Amino acid sequence: MSLTKQSTAKVRSIVLGAAGYSGAELAVILARNPYFELCGAFASAGRKTQPFSELYPRYKQQLDIDVQPWQDELATELKGKIDVAFLALPHEASEAITPILLAQNIDVVDLSGAFRLKQIEQYPEYYGYAHQHPELLAEAVYSLMEWQQTALPRLISVPGCYPTACSLALMPLVQAGLLADNCVPVINATSGVSGAGRKAALSTSFCEVGLSAYGFFKHRHRPEIEQNLGRKVVFTPHLGNFKRGILATSVVTLNAGVTAEQVKHAFSQAYANKPLVRLLDHSPNVADVAGTPYCDIYWQQDGEQLVVVSALDNLLKGAAAQAMQAANVRFGKPETAGLFAGVFS
Structure with a gap:
């Protein structure tokens, strides 16, 4: 294993899952964050070592770091050399590696669903496996950053992309007590194909995808949204x-x-000092948030009926950018550091 040159003045970080879309975005964000240092990038054990710019050619001569195969034994070598590990891994893999990293005094920012749900019995139903670390579920703090109320600990669970878009849209109404008691929000959300990950599959091939619904009532993000909204x-x-x-x-x-004024006040008050939420006077477009760390929100009211439309980049505000937000806050850095294009634009 090799690490890049370290600077004790910066937060020393690694990314596990750097070959995937969200992990790659994180690597780029960390490399341009002046308060962090990207010291290592890792992929699954079965992969060969590859330059990051070979996996993502647009970053040639911009981010020249090797993506190395990960072995759990490497964690002991990282003790004292790394401050935080970002995990862009499958859920079960994240759950397995997290206690190993924490034992080496390495903070964990986890982008998977391994620590999002607080009811352990929901994991077999929604994630398809039995959770093995209830003590870590209790320790992890869920970091929907615009609504973060508590200090961020050494284990941070980054919200899912769909729950971020839906929760940011509805939390102001819930917190202001504007929703009817019997209201069951009906949410229809559409994601681009990158949400399925980089692994090739016919069902997510760009040539095969049109527009289709899936995951009726059983999608793993449903209980996460319900946990956030309390309904x-x-x-x-x-x-x-x-x-x-x-x-x-x-x-x-x-x-x-x-009234419309009450609705407007709820959103304005909730996001007045939140730099990554933009309240619009027109319906948002995914083209306007792609490649940005923003969530755009718009609403229309007709009597007691309200439609709220939200848009974000699933790989950034829905994953890597929100992880960076959380880590910035955890280590006392400016919340948006590294999130706006600079050398890698």
């Missing part, structure tokens, strides 16, 4: 024929007499 939802995800981005349309019922 049941009807959530139907869709797969669209575009590379990246999510557009979520949420329909809710307001309490009788709620």
Whole structure:
């Protein structure tokens, strides 16, 4: 194993899963964050060592770091050399490696679903496996950053892409008490094909995808959204024929007499000092958030009915950018450091 030259003045970091889309975005963000140092990039054990710019040629002469195969034995070598590991791994893999890294006093920022749900019995139903670390579920803090109320600990669980888009759209209404007691939000959300990951599959081939719904009532992000909002939802995800981005349309019922001014105040108050949420006067477009760390939000009211539309980049605000937000805050750095294009634009 080799690490890049380290600077004690910076937060020393590694990315596991750097060959995948979200992990690659994280590697780029970390490399341009002046407060962090990307000291290593890793992929699954079965892969050969490859230059990052060979996996992603657009970064040639911009990010020249090798993506090395990971072995759990490497964790002991990293003790004292690395401050934080970002995990862009499958859920079970993240759960398995997290206690190994924590034992070496390495913080973990996990982008998988391994620590998002607080009810351990939901994992077999929604993730297809039995969770083995209830003590880490209790320790992990879920980092929906615009609504983060507690200090971020050594284990941070980054929200899913769909839950980020849907929760940011509806949390202001929930917190302001504007939703009717019997309201069950109906959410239809469409993601680009990058949400399925980089591994080739016919069902997510760009030439095969049109527009289709899937995951009826059983999608793993449904309980995460319900956990955030504190109420049941009807959530139907869709797969669209575009590379990246999510557009979520949420329909809710307001309490009788709620005015347009009250709705506007709820959103304005919630996001007044949140630099990565943009409140629009027109319906958002995934083309306008692709490649950015923003979530765009718009709403329209008709009496007690309200439609809220939100859009974000599933790989950035829905994954890597939010992970960077959380790590910036965890280590006392500016929240948006590294999130805006510079040398890698």
